[in-house]
Amino acid sequence: MTPILPLIAAVTLLAGPAGVLPAGPAAPSGAGHAVTRNATPSPLSLTSLASSLASTGVVQHVAARSGAEQRRVLGYWTARRMARALPAGVPSAVAKIGELASGVRRPSAVPASSASGASAPGVNISGARWAAGGAVRRTTGRVFLTLRGLDYVCSASSVRSRNLDVVVTAGHCAKDGSGPWAENWTFVPAYEPGRQPYGVFTARRMLVPEPWSESGDDSYDVGMIAVNPSGGLHLNEAVGGQEIGFGVPRGGRAFGFGFPADPPYDGRHLIYCAGDLHHDPHGQTRDQGMRCDLTAGSSGGPWLSSFDPETGQGVVTSVSSFKYSDDDGTMYGPYFGDQARRLFDLAQRA
Secondary structure: OOEEEEEEEEEEEEOOOOOOOOOOOOOOOOOOOOOOOOOOOOOOOHHHHHHHHHHHHHEEEOOHHHOOHHHHHHHHHOOOHHHHHHHHHHOOEEEHHHHHHHOOOOOOOOOOOHOOOOOEOOOOEEEEOOOOHHHHHEEEEEEEEEOOEEEEEEEEEEEOOOOEEEEOOOHHHHHHOOOOOOOOEEEEOEEEEEEEEOEEEEEEEHHHHHHHHHHHOOHHEEEEEOOOEOOOOOOHHHHEEEEOOOOOOOOOOOEEOOOOOOOOOOOOOEEEEEEEOEEOOOOOOOOEEEEEEOOOOOOEEEEEEEEEEEOOEEEEEEEOEEEEEEEEEEEEEEOHHHHHHHHHHHHOOO
């Protein structure tokens, strides 16, 4: 069995409170895909949600619900800590967390010369800086979390939802497989070094599929987080949200985004890949793969189908999850099927 490398970067980072800019326009629906659209928020009670979770194979964790808990999390991630950690701390380690640590070797760093070109003539882009702006710039951000006493960074995306508050990321950016849940979980959309232009959103409830929570099954490495408002605005009001799709035909083409923090990247910029999707040739997961040089810290970043580079809008159909240790040029992401749909249905009512 080929070892799998989850792409989460160990750093000591922070996101502090900040003002919120006017909300951007909501993403349009994706033609030809099963997508969700905004509706009037209708949160479930704790009792109703617990009942729904039990019948749908979803596991939840209640995070920072009270004002005091939210202030504590925001206070933990100080601006000084972020500024000091980014230059020196990021290259120090690629985390191999929980049960995934056993027998895994670190992949070699991607040469800087390969981070801006195409991996197939006129078709694939692998590890280029996104400079076009648009909705993807606002909706993609960095996640800061604490797990087993260490601080980590991941990537994530805002998606349109009934409660206006859902973030989609990798499961291992919320829970260490069968191990503990993340603490101090925050999302900083449109991240820029030293700035949080649209605010900082703390987690109020975290949800992952049962197969991920029970055994760290990489086919279900997805997490959905209901976040608290920031600066009086819900997440979708502040930055909009991408559509999210389920049961989309396999294959096709996608754009993957994230904030890789391991060399040759430093976590400061939004980086992307674009290419054709293919099945897992090792047969170890139901995931799809894409040629992509993104490194640790990009975990949880969105994969967008039907992506329009002009508007930066698309349909989230997967997230960056892992690489095989013998192939650091291919990223894999879980297929969003019925299980992911159930996860989202509950997250948008949490």
